[in-house]
Amino acid sequence: MRNDDFPPPIKKLALKRANNRCERCWTEKDLEFHHITPVRFGGKKTLENCLVFCHNCHNIAPSDIFLLKNIFLRFSSSKEMIHHYKVENEYEALKCICGEKGVNYEEIKQKFYHDPFSHTDAVKEGMKLRAEKIGHSGFNIPFGYDYKDGVLKILPNEAEVVRSIYSQYLSGKSLDEIVKMLNLAKIPTKRGGSWAKKTISTILKNPVYCGYHRYEEKLTRGIHNKIIDAKIYKEIQKLICEKGGKQKNYDF
Ligand SMILES: [Zn+2]
Known part of the structure; x- marks a missing residue:
């Protein structure tokens, strides 16, 4: 003992x-x-x-009393913590806890990051569960990425298609034309089917491609690599709007 x-x-x-x-x-x-x-x-x-x-x-x-009382004794895993605050990851949950307690987030974040307990399975469990969940509910892996060890990883071939979709649209091609081009080239979608306008417009509006996650219409910086520059993403949103579509406008 x-x-x-x-x-x-x-x-x-x-x-x-x-x-x-x-x-x-x-x-x-x-x-x-x-x-x-x-x-x-x-x-x-x-x-x-x-x-x-x-x-x-x-x-x-954890040896730190704040972490012990406010995280370790309250939550059995990071999943629970994330769920409780309805946020994207454990650091955002930590931010909420610090806000509630009126303590400095940056200071606690350092402690949390360096405490071995934040790297244990009990805390990582949330990520694992989420990875398992992907297969059947809610969280669809965006075209261009794979989901491994709790992180979106770029699939080079699919990422190339995403870039091409963005540049085609930027050069003035319509959704119909892009759909036609992709189907003619026999490029499979994530589910192996053929392309539709809706799939293309979803890709053009998804901020995941410039490194962000969308959660209940709020953006958070992801830990994954971007495929599209934020500048290009914004230009695309402007263009969608000009063409009469509903663009997504986020503050980066
Ligand atoms: Zn126990």
Whole structure:
């Protein structure tokens, strides 16, 4: 057991308070005693400074109190954290938490990034679940990309098609003409079918191609590589508007 040097009466009280369960995940197995403030930082062997954790939770518990109380004890995974705040990733969730608590986000972000717990499976789980989800619901992989290890990865062949669609449209070609050209060239869509105007217009309006994610009409910078320059994307939106279509106007 790590740092397991609370006096027996304190352990007994802590177990009673915790109903003989891990105070994070509620398992009853392999219980250990965690110092909220580590002994090396002057943490005392008191009930107030003691948490009952299972071996797994104990192993990954962050040493920073803010992270421990506001993330580790509240959420079982980054997925839960992201879901709770209805945001795109754990850093945006962290921003919300910092806002709620009135603490400096940049400072906490550094701590979070450097704490081993933020790199554990428990925190990465969200990304994994999302990757698994892609196959059947909600999240369609945009043409031009593959989705691996939680990140969109450029597929060079498809990216070339995306660039060509953008440049054709920019040079004045209509959606019909672009559809015709792609179908004649026998270039498959993501689902292996033929192209339609709607597919092309979706590609022309999707900010994912200049490195952003759209979530409920709000843009966030993604961690994936862009295929199209933001400048070109904006020109395209202007052009769509001039041709009487509904353009997407975002502030980058
Ligand atoms: Zn646990």
